[in-house]
Structure formats: C-alpha cells, structure tokens
Amino acid sequence: MASEKNKILVVEDDDDMRNILVDRLKTLARYEILQAADGQQAVDIAIEQKPNLILLDLLLPKMDGFGVLEKVRHSTDADVAQAKVIVLSNLWSNKDILRAQDLKIEEYYVKANTNLEDVLTKVSQIMAGNN
Amino acid sequence: MPEIKTPASGPGAYKIRIKFFPQLWLALLNFANHFLAFFNLKTTEQFWGIVYDSASKQPLDPVIVNLVYADGREVGSCVTDLGGRYGFLAHRGKFKILARKTNYIFPSEYVPGNRDGIYENLYHGEFFVLNKDDEVVAPNIPMDPKDADWNQKAKLRIAATYPYWKLLFRRLFSVLFWFGFIFTILLLWRAYPKFNWQLYAVLGFYFLVLFCAALLPEPRLWGKVRVKTHLENFDGLFLELHSSQFPGISFGKAKINQNGKFLLRANKGRYSLSVSLLDAQNKENLLGSAPVRIGSNGVLNASVVVKA
Numbered sequence: 001m002a003s004e005k006n007k008i009l010v011v012e013d014d015d016d017m018r019n020i021l022v023d024r025l026k027t028l029a030r031y032e033i034l035q036a037a038d039g040q041q042a043v044d045i046a047i048e049q050k051p052n053l054i055l056l057d058l059l060l061p062k063m064d065g066f067g068v069l070e071k072v073r074h075s076t077d078a079d080v081a082q083a084k085v086i087v088l089s090n091l092w093s094n095k096d097i098l099r100a101q102d103l104k105i106e107e108y109y110v111k112a113n114t115n116l117e118d119v120l121t122k123v124s125q126i127m128a129g130n131n
Numbered sequence: 132m133p134e135i136k137t138p139a140s141g142p143g144a145y146k147i148r149i150k151f152f153p154q155l156w157l158a159l160l161n162f163a164n165h166f167l168a169f170f171n172l173k174t175t176e177q178f179w180g181i182v183y184d185s186a187s188k189q190p191l192d193p194v195i196v197n198l199v200y201a202d203g204r205e206v207g208s209c210v211t212d213l214g215g216r217y218g219f220l221a222h223r224g225k226f227k228i229l230a231r232k233t234n235y236i237f238p239s240e241y242v243p244g245n246r247d248g249i250y251e252n253l254y255h256g257e258f259f260v261l262n263k264d265d266e267v268v269a270p271n272i273p274m275d276p277k278d279a280d281w282n283q284k285a286k287l288r289i290a291a292t293y294p295y296w297k298l299l300f301r302r303l304f305s306v307l308f309w310f311g312f313i314f315t316i317l318l319l320w321r322a323y324p325k326f327n328w329q330l331y332a333v334l335g336f337y338f339l340v341l342f343c344a345a346l347l348p349e350p351r352l353w354g355k356v357r358v359k360t361h362l363e364n365f366d367g368l369f370l371e372l373h374s375s376q377f378p379g380i381s382f383g384k385a386k387i388n389q390n391g392k393f394l395l396r397a398n399k400g401r402y403s404l405s406v407s408l409l410d411a412q413n414k415e416n417l418l419g420s421a422p423v424r425i426g427s428n429g430v431l432n433a434s435v436v437v438k439a
Contacts, residue, residue: 013233013281013282014193014232014233014282015233016195016231016232016233017193017195017210017233020195059282059285059286061281061282061285090192090193090210090212090213091213091289092212092213092382092398094374094376094377097377097380107379108377108379108380109380109381110212110380110381110382111192111193111210111212112192112193112209112210112211112212112213112216112396113212113381113382113383113384113396113397114381114384115384118381
C-alpha cells in the first residue's frame, strides 16, 4: 500500500522538458514517477494509478491542463479527486492563474521564471505532508 | 556568506529604492530606440535573445538553453518564455550555447548566416570568446522544425507574433522618412534665397533624429544593485517579482552577481520587486521590496538601491 501513496505524475508534452523534470524527480528517489505527454493520457493515468501529486503543464494536446484538472477534481474516486496538483506552465495571465487556482491547485509556477530546485522543494514538502 | 546582523528584522529593516535619474535616462533611451527602430534607423528593438522557428519566425517555448564553457561545464541554464526570450550574464571565457526543444533541430541549417531578414546576430552553435566580465550573452537562435509541433500551433492562437508585417511596416516608414528628408531639402532649395523657418525646423528635426541614430547607445539588458548596508558582498542576494493579485507566484527571479549586476526578465506589468538573501541553511530572508513597472521589452534594467 505504501508504494501506492508515493506516486508523482508528470504531465508535459515537450519530451526534453518532461525528461528533465522526470530525471530531477528521480533524484528524490522515494517516489514512483509516472509520465503523460497529453491531457487524455494524463486523465487515464490519474484514474488508473491514483498519483498523490500531479505536476501539470497547461498547454497540452488532446485535452488542455484545465480539462485535466476538471476531470480530476470531478472524479467520483476520492483518491483521484483529492490529488495534489502543481501547475508548471509558461501561461502567466491573471485569467489563466485564477482559473487554475479555482480548481484547487497547490502551487502555480511560471516555467520560464522558475528554478527547478524550487519545484523539487515544493514537491518534497507536499509529499511529506508538510504543506 | 554575508553576515546578517539582523536576520529576523524582516522586510521593514531595509529600504529598496529604484534610482530615479538612471531610470529616467533608460526610459528615454528605450523610447528613442523604439522610435528609431520604427523608421528602420536602428536595427534592433529587442532586448533579449530570441529562440525562434527558422521557417515561421515565431518564438519558441519552452526551449532549454544552456550556456557552457568550452570544456562542457555548465555556466547557466534557462527556459525560454512565451516570447522565446532568454539571456545570460557571463564572465570572460570561451563559451558555447546549447538549445533543446522537442521536434526542433539546433543548430539551424535552414538559416545559415548572421541575419535572415527578420532577426540579426544569429547563433549557430559555434564557440565564442568573451574578453570582459559581465557581458550579456543573448544572440538570436534559429531552430529548424523537424516534425509538426502541436505546442507551437496551439500557441499561435494565444501569442502569435507578426514578424513579416512588422518588417514591412518598418521598411515602409523608412521609405517615408527618407522621402520626407529629400523632399524637405528640395523645398528649401526651391525657396532659396527666401528664409523659410518652418522648413529649417523640419530639417533640424531630421538631423536630430539622424544624430540620435548615430550616437545613442543601445539600451542595456542588465540592472545593477547598490548595497548601502553592512552586507559584505552580493553572495546569496536575489531579486524577485510578485504581483499584488498573486503574491505567492514568482513572475521573475534573478540572482545578483559579484559585481551587483543582474538580468531580470518579466512580462509587461506592475509588480512588487523584492530583494532577499539566502542564508547558509538555504532559507530565504526578505530584506525589503519596492514597486516597479516592466515595459513591453520585458526587462528590469534599473539601478536598485538596498539601504539599511
């Protein structure tokens, strides 16, 4: 059961960006890292694998990040609906940030302005239940 | 690490101030640069280096850009924003830039030279040498599309730029500028020996614009921090931008180098600029903050004073 509690889903359509995120998250060593390259795949994996934390891009093929967030939050499975979500996107307008915050995210990072170490620290805090 | 005598004193302990006259000069320089670029009298109006699609000329994001020494050691790394913008502040040495994005190839073969009609100062993966400290490294980087990129197509709907239209307008206004100049001289010649002060005023304005185009420096990309406190150096100091609506979100972050200089990229808007210090435990101590405004160039190049 313990391993099921320690999953992080990385949703990013750019392979290079996703690989960097996954490689860095793997250095934390305590978590199983799942990956999705589009919104639909992200929803499928979230429902099937029930990750504790989703690191979510917003501009995604097939279904955008807002769609993923809505599907996750409206899931009938409480484990899925209560997953923690960190948004990591280059969208920075007030409208996008407000829309994401309305869907109960833990943190919003503007990709170009964010040090990866800050994201890893936040991930560790959330996974440790300190947030 | 610098000594902090009052680490728990909080934001009120330090005053953060943007120096007025340097800021005014930079704003005037910025305005003049835009004006001159409008008439094609200055070649560039962009501050940051742009990573762009060599075929469509649209900016690319997210591109992972690395500045590395000749021996492969990494100096800095950043991710381009929606405008494809990036930049580094580097010390002297021999360097190379690497750029990575899915479905794109670097270096570009499609655009081989130093200019492509839209962008200038193009970079193709060659080594380069900096002979001075604190030099800005921000050449424009074309990347060739390898496969259709969904992300770029989606972004055309939200952040498309129109480089060809921009070039067309610049050339058109350039023709109008020079036509007006020659026409004014012809009118003066025709009016001679009668003195027409209006025509001399117009000609004077033309000469002033050409004088500015020849002599005004390019606006700088970097800003500078001046510390008037007991802090011994700039180690651990960094700047961050927050908006009043989303105080928890960073809209721009920059480390201050050993000479007090920084590169801070952000989108247009009004922000609160905070100056913080990382202590030995990697804990952030806020020293103070001040309101700032970022223009369309997306750069904070102000002189910032930190005073106890």
